[in-house]
Amino acid sequence: MTNEELKRTLWDAADKLRGSVAAAQYKYPVLGLVFLKYVSDMYDAQSQVIRSRLSDPKSDYFIDDLETRVESETAFTGDKTFYDIDNVFWIPLDAHFNVLLAQATAPDLAQRLDKAMGLIEADNPRLKGVLYREFSRLELEPGKLGELMGLLARLKFDPGQHASRDVFGEVYEYFLGQFAMKEGARAGEFYTPKSVVNLLVEILAPFKGTIYDPACGSGGMFVQSARFKDAHQKQLKKQGDLAIHGQELMAATRRLCLMNLAVHGLDGNLGDSYGDTFANDQHKTLRADYVLANPPFNISDWGGDKLADDPRWVHGIPPKGNANFAWLQHMLARLSARGRAGIVLANGSMSSQQSGEGEIRRSMVQSDVVECMVALPGQLFANTQIPACLWFLSRDKGAGINGSIDRSGQVLFIDARKAATGRISRTQVEFTDENLQRIAQAYHRWRGSDFSDGDAYADEPGFCYTASLAEVEKHGFVLTPGRYVGAQVEEDDDEAFGEKMERLTAQLAEQMAKGAELDAVIREKLGALGYGT
Template sequence: MANESNGSDLQFEAELFKAADKLRGNLEPSEYKHVALGLIFLKYISEAFEAQRVKLEQEEYADPEDPEEYLAARVFWVPEIARWSYLKDNARARDLKITDPVTGKEKKVDIGGLIDVAMEAIEKANATTLKGVLPKDYGRPALDKEMIGDLVELFSDVTMHTEGEKSRDLLGRAYEYFLSGFAGAEGRRGGEFFTPRSVVRVMVEMLEPYQGRVYDPCCGSGGMFVQSEKFIEDHSDQRDIEAAKRRISIYGQERNHTTWKLCKMNLAVRGIDADIRWNNEGSFIRDEFSNTYFDFILANPPFNVSDWWRESLAEDVRWEAFGTPPQGNANYAWLSHIYHHLAPRGTAGVVLANGSMSSQQSGEGEMRRQMVEKDAVDCMVALPGQLFYSTQIPACLWFLAKDKSANGHRDRRGEFLFIDARKLGTMVDRTRRELDPKDIEVIATTYHSWRNKDGGYQDVPGFCKSARKEDVAKHGYVLTPGRYVGAEDAEDDGVKFEERLVQLRETLSRQFSDARSLEIQIAKNLLRVVE
């Protein structure tokens, strides 16, 4: 892709996706997704391998042919037959004679068959991390080999104006953008594996996962984890990024095997070490981390699932805190599962349908009362509509805390923050809205100013309200922010809510920037102390 926007902004990813999408012909997005993403993965790890190889060749005592040298640098070993340069040279192959690195036998392949062999070779060389993860059906007769060759050549041009780490970053961005693009193309089915980045970013910025265990019980393609590491990159001294990343450990579970593979590839593209487990029963029936507790939990579980219950769950320990969830809707089962898995000072962010904030059906109202009385809820955020690919059901964010008196913040016991963000966001196309960086800042910084000691928090009519337990009780333990934030206050100076919100954004943005500078300075001072 030889164009001026290559790598400079999101236009690069959009143009690359548009070009790739033209090549799929009549292939369904759900099927084409794995074709395109598998090739981007191959390109990415080959780029990483070649960059590390150059470094090793320049070191006096390093061996560029030793796979352990690559493993030590968190880089996958890529066998010669799987390297992108070889695939590119044979993008139009029809009867290429090769020696299969797995069987040792000679055979003839086209470009699709060659990619399958490459995937097999990479899995064999990196079995601990990638066994059973990569797609290996490029050689099937139904797949157009001209299209595959076109894709190989298209992705080969990604690095035309970039080198080294920069090109690898572009490929990582492209992978994430393609996940988003395919989620949009698949609609409801796509939403099962992808949570919009702006929604994830709100949750991550609010929870601030600097160090500890991060968990997602229904992790989809791993977006929560990618954004957690991105948060660390954005809030760390550049000299300390790798060390900072090692301060978090990532755990996840996914029920859909195909989505689990997408997650494993997505994290591998980003160089993220994680313990991601799959079983076809899911986190309720077969909890892979039943005896593990986490500092941060981020989740976007499927909304209003009705067929989750099994009789084996009747006396489950996860229901001890708030009671047994209704069998016909899993929303409160997810909240209970997540709260149960929080460490003593852990916090969680959960995306749920708006109905979860007010429903009285099947004992949900009583469970919500228990959550309020036991101070399990920290903050509620009402989101704008049209954010999600999978549903038009209005959604909200629940923020849970195991101990509201701990974690270095002020004592918030008996207090709850309500944020009504329904007026935020910008339409990015005819059907979907996104929260822009300033929207995310204003939500996150409002929460931090309320949670932190001497944070300078103030209620903003129509947007945010700090309420006490007795206030929530008066509202029947309904947690819908609109009930608490009140109407827009324009009586004193005639300033409209939208204008006041702009001013609030600017003020909070400055505070956010000052806080970030202070974090970096503290990190530098700590480094000096250690040295």
């Protein structure tokens, strides 16, 4: 099987096993077992690493005498210290995936799994409160849990064999995406379509510094940012480094995120616990270099009536009935002096004049913190039909650390509504790699960033346009890209207008004549059948 076929086969089988259990309930034990298989395989791989070090003359742990080395293997592989030094989770024997798999037909398997997860958390402080420990409450038919473990046992992770791809990470993300499609509207609580995440990351280009997501869900922004950093280290010939910070409102979703980070070998500070970013901000002193977020759209019950005097509202008090401009100002308040933010919001945020939103938008534009606006296609999200856009904010639009071209007093508008040519299903589209590069390069050329392909930026009718703040003011500080980019220029077909008009008129006349002939034939046939003339 290819990697894609493996993921698809595993998902189809796992989904079939859930029976009548709702996807929203089922995803936690499934992803918890994927994580257990991953950490168990990593533990086994580390045991082999320890043994190889004992026999390697270049290693600090080399033991020359064969008999002594063999005797020492058990002591070394049973010492938690030798796992901690390589950031590998310690897995107690009774909690190992394969040991539990051997008990898959036991009537109390669910209770054994709950106990195993507790043992792992006790031996690994980083995982405290993270793992799923409610298998015994899961309403699966008898034997289904053992079947699920048998299915996931087909996954194999060997760091030596798969150094170039994290199979478990890919399976984890794939399952997240599939559960999102199953859950529909509720999926917005934990999942942002990969296509949207990729676009945010390609434009924001997080490489070195602090990254923050105040509505981090299952952590997709963090994982993709780390991949971007890794992919560009060789190109830029320098070492990237990202410190991850985030916050999540839902306790169960926060656990998904922490597991996702662990599966990808990433450390993150998600605060002391889950909580409301507005009322219980756990990163008040943070000043991030990159903010990426897909906060919940248009939420009305966000506690705005209790936060009227909050110092984050520099550009105006957000309306109590909509949190969009609360999110924008919160993220702006968390940016460092060089910081930039990429935020997914509903299209209404670009033009709304209700409850003072237009005044807040005007203040932000006049303060020159709005850097780029991107209009998105309407079918990118499987879980909402609300049209969305991307806001990019910047604390420093001058020539320097964020780009070689001074863009002070300017805003880049990109209309990407027709730029997604990939298709996931009949009702959902996605950006292809070519689509992503076209959009991202428009931005990077405009800024003259390190990630530009070197070509000069140029306005492209129907797609991108640089507007001065004076132009934005003429449009009443409405930030909808379609108002600025104009219409796409049609290719010149070298046919004179008069000739084209004459040709099209003749073509229309010919088609109308054929239509009249068909009408006569139809009337004749109907008459023969007795339906009148």
